[in-house]
Amino acid sequence: MRSARGPEKPNYLAALLFLLPAGLLLVVFLLYPSLYTVLLSFNRGRNGVFEQWVGFDNYVRLFSDADFINLSTFPPSGALWNNILWIVFYTSIVIFLGLIIAVVAARVRYEAVIKAIVFIPMAIAATALAVIWKFVYSPDANIGLLNAFLGVFGIAPISWLGDENIVNFALIAVGIWGSVGFATVILSAAVKSIPAEVIESARVEGANERQIFFRMILPMVSLPISVLAVTLVVNVIKLFDLIYVMTAGGPGKASRVIAFVMYQQAFQAGQYGYGSAVAVVMLVLLTPIMIYNVRRFRTGAVT
C-alpha cells in the first residue's frame, strides 16, 4: 500500500476535524445498522425490534424456502438461483460483447460514435430501461417491436415477460443491453494501451488476426476483464430496480432476485427478522469480493 506523505508529526486535532463528518455518518448509517441487521437476523424481529431470539431459524427457513432456492428440480429455481443465472449469462455475455465491440470498433473511423451509442444506456435510470424494454417486449404485435419483427417471419407473439421459462432470460438481455457500453469503454481503453507499432510489427511478421487477438490482446486485457467481472457480479447481487419495475418478480415469483426478496420480506410482508437474514446473505455473498478488494489495494494494484 502506497503511503501518502505528510508532516512527520501526527496532527490529531486536524485529523479528527477532517474525518468527523464522514466518520459520524459511516458509524450511524452504515456500521451500526449493519451490526443491528446481523443481530436481528437471529431474532424473530417483528416490528424491527429484538423480541425473541431464534438462533439460525430465519436462515433455516430461508434456505428451505423453495421460492428462495430450490435445487431439487431441474432446472433449479428460486430467487438465489436467478441471481446465479444472472451471474453466469449476464457477466459472460457483457464481457464477451464488450471485448468484441472494443476490438472491432477500433478498426473503423466511426469508433467514437459506436462507443457513444452503446454507452448511452449507462446514463439512463434502470426505471427508464425497464419502460423502454417493456415496450419492446409487449405481447401486442402492434406495440412491441420484437413480436412485430418475429411476426414478419410468421412467428406468433411471445409473452416475453409473462412466461416463467423465458422471463429471466428476457430480463438478463435487458441487463446486458444496459451494461455492454461500460464493458466496451473499459476494455477499449485496455486494448488501446497496447502500442499500435507492436501489433503492426506482428502483422508484418505474418501473424494473423486470430493470433493477434489470442496472443497479444487477450493477455493484455485479462486484468481489466477480471476487475470488470467482479464489478458485474456485484451489480447482480445488488440488482433490484430493473426487476422491481419490469416484472415485480413475476410472473408468480419466477423472476425474483435476492435484493427483491429482501425488500419484499421486510417491507411488504413485514418479516423483519427474516428480511434481515436475506440482507445478511447478500452481505456474505459480497464479503469475498470485499476481501479481494482490500487485498488488491494492500498489494498496491489499485492506487
Place this chain on the structure above:
Amino acid sequence: MSVLAAPMAGSRARTPAGRLVAALNHWVIHIALGLIGLIWLVPTVGLLVTSFRPRSDIQATGWWDIFNLHLTIDNYRQVLEAQGMLGAFVNTVFIAVPSTFLPLAICSLAAYAFSWIKFPFRDTLFLIVIAFLLVPVQVAFIPLLTTATSLVPDLQLTRGYVAVWLAHTAFALPFGIFLLRNFFITLPPDMIEAARIDGASDFRVFSRIVLPVSVPAIAAYGIFQFLWVWNDLLMALVFVQDSSKFPMTRAIQNLLSQYGTEWHLLAAGAFLLMIVPLVVFFSLQRYFVQGLLAGSIK
C-alpha cells in the same frame, strides 16, 4: 496451426483473391457494427417517437409505421400536469442536489485527511473504508427505518427528504473517499510542504491548494454521484414515504402499475426521467465516462 496460418495471412492481401477476402472482411465489420448500432439505438428511439404520438395512433399501429406519423406534445402535457410528473421532476432535483453536494464536501475533507494529515491507524482506517465499499444498502434498511422511528417517534425523517439525503450521503462516502484520496495523493508533496512552511493551516492547504487543483476529479465524481441519485429507485422507495415528495423514478413506477399499457404516458414519463442524464452525458461526456470508469469498483 500457427505455423501454417502465419505465411498465409502474410500473403493474403497480396493476391487478388486475398484482396477480395480482406474487402469482404471489412464489409462484415461494417455490417456487424451497423447492426450493433441499430440494436442499441432502436429501442430508445422507438420510445422517443412513441412519446410524441397521439394515444389513438399508438394503439392502432406500431411506431415504426413512419408513413402514418402524426406528432403531438399532448402526452408530455398530460403526464406533466395531470399525472404530476412536474412535481416529481422538482422532487428529483430536491433529492439529487443535496445528495450530491453533501458527499462531495464530506468526502473531500476525509480524503484530505487520508492523504495529507498524519495520524495513527490511518492505513487501517482506510482499509476499513475500502471494505465498506461493498456493504449493500439493504443491511441498513430495517434498523434505519424501524429503530429510528421507535427511538424518536416524532422525528419522522421519511416524511421529508432528510432520511433519503443522509442515506444517499452515507452510502456514497466509501467510494467518494476512496476516489478522491487516490487523486489527492498524486498531488506534488512539495506544493503542500511549501504552503505549510509558510504557516498555512491544514484547512487553508485544503481549501486554497488541494481543492482548486482537484476540480476535474471532484467534478467527475460529482457527476457520477448526481446521476446515481437521479436514477435511483430503491432508496426513494424505502426512505421517501410521503407521496407528494416522490421522485420521478417512483412516479413512473406508479404509472406503470396503474396504467401498464398507457404507452403515451409511460413513454413521455420515461423521457422526462432520461432527459437530464442524456444532456449531462452529451455535454460532459469526458467527465461522465471518467467518473463511471473510476466508479467501476462501486
